[in-house]
Amino acid sequence: MTASRDADFTEYVSGSVAWLRRLAFMLCHDWHGADDLVQATITRLYVRWHQAAAADNLDAYVRTMLVREFLHQRRSSWARRVQVTDEVPPLPANVPDQDAAIDLETALAGLPPRQRAVLVLRFHCDLSVEQSAALLGCSQGNVKSQTARALAALRRSLEPGAAPPRPSREEMTDRA
Amino acid sequence: MLEDDIREVYQRMNDMDLPPSRVSVPAARTRGRVRLRWRRASAVGAPAFAASAVAVIALAGTLLTGSAKPAQAPGRHAPSRFSSLRPYAWFENLTRRQVVDVEELNPAQEVLLAYPRSALANSGGLLVVRPAGACHVRAGELRCSNAGPAAVYISGRLGQRAGIVDGSPAYWRQSASGGLLRWQYAPGAWAALSDGTLREALQESTQIRFGPKVAPPVRFPFRLTGVPASWRVGWVTGYWGNGVLYDTWAIITTGRTAVSPAALPPTDIGPAPVLAAFPLPLCGGVTRKLAGRTVALCDSYHGAPHILMTSLGRVRPSSPVTLQIRVGANPAIGLVDLFEHHLRLFGPNPEHWTTLPIG
Numbered sequence: 001m002t003a004s005r006d007a008d009f010t011e012y013v014s015g016s017v018a019w020l021r022r023l024a025f026m027l028c029h030d031w032h033g034a035d036d037l038v039q040a041t042i043t044r045l046y047v048r049w050h051q052a053a054a055a056d057n058l059d060a061y062v063r064t065m066l067v068r069e070f071l072h073q074r075r076s077s078w079a080r081r082v083q084v085t086d087e088v089p090p091l092p093a094n095v096p097d098q099d100a101a102i103d104l105e106t107a108l109a110g111l112p113p114r115q116r117a118v119l120v121l122r123f124h125c126d127l128s129v130e131q132s133a134a135l136l137g138c139s140q141g142n143v144k145s146q147t148a149r150a151l152a153a154l155r156r157s158l159e160p161g162a163a164p165p166r167p168s169r170e171e172m173t174d175r176a
Numbered sequence: 177m178l179e180d181d182i183r184e185v186y187q188r189m190n191d192m193d194l195p196p197s198r199v200s201v202p203a204a205r206t207r208g209r210v211r212l213r214w215r216r217a218s219a220v221g222a223p224a225f226a227a228s229a230v231a232v233i234a235l236a237g238t239l240l241t242g243s244a245k246p247a248q249a250p251g252r253h254a255p256s257r258f259s260s261l262r263p264y265a266w267f268e269n270l271t272r273r274q275v276v277d278v279e280e281l282n283p284a285q286e287v288l289l290a291y292p293r294s295a296l297a298n299s300g301g302l303l304v305v306r307p308a309g310a311c312h313v314r315a316g317e318l319r320c321s322n323a324g325p326a327a328v329y330i331s332g333r334l335g336q337r338a339g340i341v342d343g344s345p346a347y348w349r350q351s352a353s354g355g356l357l358r359w360q361y362a363p364g365a366w367a368a369l370s371d372g373t374l375r376e377a378l379q380e381s382t383q384i385r386f387g388p389k390v391a392p393p394v395r396f397p398f399r400l401t402g403v404p405a406s407w408r409v410g411w412v413t414g415y416w417g418n419g420v421l422y423d424t425w426a427i428i429t430t431g432r433t434a435v436s437p438a439a440l441p442p443t444d445i446g447p448a449p450v451l452a453a454f455p456l457p458l459c460g461g462v463t464r465k466l467a468g469r470t471v472a473l474c475d476s477y478h479g480a481p482h483i484l485m486t487s488l489g490r491v492r493p494s495s496p497v498t499l500q501i502r503v504g505a506n507p508a509i510g511l512v513d514l515f516e517h518h519l520r521l522f523g524p525n526p527e528h529w530t531t532l533p534i535g
Contacts, residue, residue: 022192049208158178
């Protein structure tokens with residue numbers, strides 16, 4: 001039974017790790033954090049493999065786990081750490097309008113985790129408000145307001161001469 | 177439109193070439209198994225813990241009303257074979273077994289071991305051992321001081337008498353997910369063994385030996401020299417086999433930072449195959465090359481400030497050694513100096529290891 005569980009789990013994760021890492025990168029905006037997030041998620045997935053395997057849509061189930069793990073990590077105290085590196089975060093290659101892309105990506109990275117998650121779900125995963133709310137375990141109104149706030153913060157930060165979005169004090173405690 | 181721009185950025189991110197992955201599926205499986213094991217243990221321990229909590233509340237109530245009567249602890253019905261031994265403060269081997277999977281070892285407070293029923297089984301019985309004075313019996317209930325998940329696991333109503341182990345009466349308590357056999361392995365020092373049936377548990381218990389003469393002390397593959405005298409090994413986890421603790425993950429503390437397994441979530445308590453596939457734990461810090469080794473410098477890891485973690489190499493396939501040093505917020509010695517000038521490594525041969533990791 002354990003061997004079968006291990007085999008199924010390994011087969012699924014091996015085939016999914018690429019898209020999981022990409023999704024995690026969109027949430028974390030750095031590859032180390034993304035890999036940590038994926039590692040934590042697939043560990044939880046192993047524990048819950050029986051429930052996950054029985055789900056109608058396993059990918060959606062795992063995506064939900066990953067997003068919730070991301071938000072959980074950003075809430076927990078040990079995630080608050082000082083970055084002691086001067087490394088420039090990786091940027092997409094072959095970007096036509098490099099400056100604009102950097103600005104937008106910087107602005108996205110400056111959003112609070114929950115707003116970041118909402119944007120990824122809405123604009124990358126193309127989930128509806130209803131689906132996003134179900135995934136995040138909140139109301140549809142909350143998803144709408146988070147989206148609106150995120151877009152407003154991005155617009156502000158992309159205005160000429162504007163600084164990147166500055167999270168509130170409450171949001172600071174929610175950030176890595 | 178901004179929404180389109182966001183989609184475009186995400187699409188570019190999605191199209192990026194993936195850098196080398198640090199994600200390890202075997203590590204996830206191993207950690208997942210440990211979590212499952214803890215879940216099973218909790219299934220046994222949680223009701224016992226709840227019962228303890230109720231008992232404590234009830235006792236507090238009776239004390240407040242002034243009607244408390246001291247309860248009698250069950251007496252020892254036969255002298256222990258090990259009564260002459262002091263309850264150990266250090267992990268000792270389990271004889272007649274080639275392999276023991278050590279999940280937690282806190283020499284100062286408690287030892288928590290888990291070992292498989294066979295080398296291939298993933299669902300092993302769980303053995304929790306507490307030193308003398310850590311637990312006491314009141315009104316048929318074993319109460320252990322709070323020193324991590326093991327305390328919850330071992331505490332609770334003793335249940336029915338079930339034979340003699342180590343010369344002491346053993347107690348068996350059955351639950352839906354298995355049973356728990358508890359006995360005193362030395363005066364005032366309790367052990368608990370989970371197993372499927374009472375018969376299995378009694379059989380397993382005959383294979384367990386305690387005492388300082390049973391096995392040599394734990395040897396470490398490193399030594400820290402020239403560090404303050406208050407520094408000590410606070411906790412070590414590993415994989416016990418053939419008299420050597422492989423897969424070591426040691427935590428050095430400066431004395432300012434309390435080290436308790438309770439401070440670490442169960443996901444981090446695991447045999448080191450986790451570390452084999454994922455040499456540096458998920459500390460979120462930066463990695464540097466120091467003296468030819470990759471070292472993770474974490475400013476915080478599960479609430480502990482300033483951590484240095486490094487994989488010291490492998491003793492044998494899938495047996496890495498990882499050292500974690502918690503130096504606190506104001507270390508007397510800088511992390512980098514510590515690694516470059518104060519840490520001596522003894523290589524992969526356990527023959528060359530030391531029982532004195534500090535000094």
